[in-house]
Amino acid sequence: MIELEGLTKRYGDKLAVDGLTCTVRPGMVTGFLGPNGAGKSTTMRMMLDLDNPTSGTVRIDGRHYRQLHNPLRTVGALLDAKAIHGGRSAYNHLLCLAQSNGIDAVRVREVLDVVGLTPVARKRAKGFSLGMGQRLGIAAALLGDPQILMFDEPVNGLDPEGIHWIRNLMKSLAAQGRTVFVSSHLMSEMALTAEHLIVIGQGRLLADTSMSEFIAQNSRSFVRMRSPEGERLRDVLSGAGITAVPAADGALEVHGEDAEHLGELAARHRITLHELSPQRASLEEAFMRLTAGAVEYHAHPNHQARPPEAGWGADWQKKGS
Numbered sequence: 001m002i003e004l005e006g007l008t009k010r011y012g013d014k015l016a017v018d019g020l021t022c023t024v025r026p027g028m029v030t031g032f033l034g035p036n037g038a039g040k041s042t043t044m045r046m047m048l049d050l051d052n053p054t055s056g057t058v059r060i061d062g063r064h065y066r067q068l069h070n071p072l073r074t075v076g077a078l079l080d081a082k083a084i085h086g087g088r089s090a091y092n093h094l095l096c097l098a099q100s101n102g103i104d105a106v107r108v109r110e111v112l113d114v115v116g117l118t119p120v121a122r123k124r125a126k127g128f129s130l131g132m133g134q135r136l137g138i139a140a141a142l143l144g145d146p147q148i149l150m151f152d153e154p155v156n157g158l159d160p161e162g163i164h165w166i167r168n169l170m171k172s173l174a175a176q177g178r179t180v181f182v183s184s185h186l187m188s189e190m191a192l193t194a195e196h197l198i199v200i201g202q203g204r205l206l207a208d209t210s211m212s213e214f215i216a217q218n219s220r221s222f223v224r225m226r227s228p229e230g231e232r233l234r235d236v237l238s239g240a241g242i243t244a245v246p247a248a249d250g251a252l253e254v255h256g257e258d259a260e261h262l263g264e265l266a267a268r269h270r271i272t273l274h275e276l277s278p279q280r281a282s283l284e285e286a287f288m289r290l291t292a293g294a295v296e297y298h299a300h301p302n303h304q305a306r307p308p309e310a311g312w313g314a315d316w317q318k319k320g321s
């Protein structure tokens with residue numbers, strides 16, 4: 001279990017983490033979400049004592065990180081996969097970590113196997129691709145067989161097979177009763193992996209809730225109805241005091257009513273339906289809605305890629321030709 005209490009970090013006049021109080025519990029994957037610059041990596045660094053909090057505390061199983069005897073055996077983490085000595089082989093990198101933490105060398109081969117790096121174990125890490133480096137970082141996190149695991153953007157650079165693998169790895173670690181804390185920008189991925197969510201924006205806690213509650217609270221659910229008798233359906237709905245909003249493809253969207261009730265209403269009036277589908281808003285939609293006010297770094301619409309005949313692209317082409 002990881003407990004944060006009033007955790008705060010200030011860099012000059014920038015308040016990176018602002019009084020975070022929450023608990024990351026064992027037996028489930030907890031997703032850590034927030035827009036760019038929200039303070040996720042800073043929080044994780046403070047959890048591992050790599051950064052000193054300005055105020056507040058972090059407790060790992062009731063103790064401060066620095067009080068842990070063999071930290072890698074209690075908490076394994078992947079924060080920055082590039083933080084390795086490039087001249088060392090994957091095997092030697094892990095062996096070095098194992099020896100300094102009282103971990104048997106046999107475990108090095110085991111974790112290399114788990115992450116699929118056995119064939120390149122003797123190759124120098126500096127020649128590794130992004131995904132291979134990420135796998136090596138995950139191997140280091142697993143090395144001490146810790147009860148607590150922390151991953152900062154672990155699927156960065158992984159191919160679809162790798163993403164699938166890490167999703168199942170995290171779920172199985174959680175199913176073994178471990179605490180798994182993972183940050184990610186891939187909302188669709190989080191929706192498949194995490195059971196609980198902690199969401200921050202500009203360093204402040206925005207939500208600490210189960211995935212299903214988070215989606216239900218922060219997004220609209222509605223029912224899509226499509227009928228060859230669209231006009232009549234709309235009249236019937238309106239006669240029952242139900243507002244239907246036409247969608248671009250000719251379907252109707254109804255908010256605040258369940259699909260069963262709408263289906264029965266249509267049946268009573270003998271209206272054929274080609275579609276009656278409850279729409280659950282995605283985690284991505286819920287996240288965007290919740291963090292809309294806390295996004296610091298916006299892309300400027302004028303700077304998006306444009307076809308060459310439009311805007312500055314055309315000027316640039318003229319100047320370049």
Ligand SMILES: Nc1ncnc2c1ncn2[C@@H]1O[C@H](COP(=O)(O)OP(=O)(O)OP(=O)(O)O)[C@@H](O)[C@H]1O
Pocket residue numbers: 011014015016034035036037038039040041042043
């Ligand atoms: N060492 C540092 N010195 C000064 N400011 C820092 C430092 N580290 C982080 N910050 C600032 O703290 C804020 C939070 O950064 P952090 O890296 O924790 O965000 P994040 O949520 O991990 O973002 P991302 O999703 O982009 O990884 C940012 O405004 C960042 O510029």
Ligand SMILES: [Mg+2]
Pocket residue numbers: 040041042152
């Ligand atoms: Mg980060």
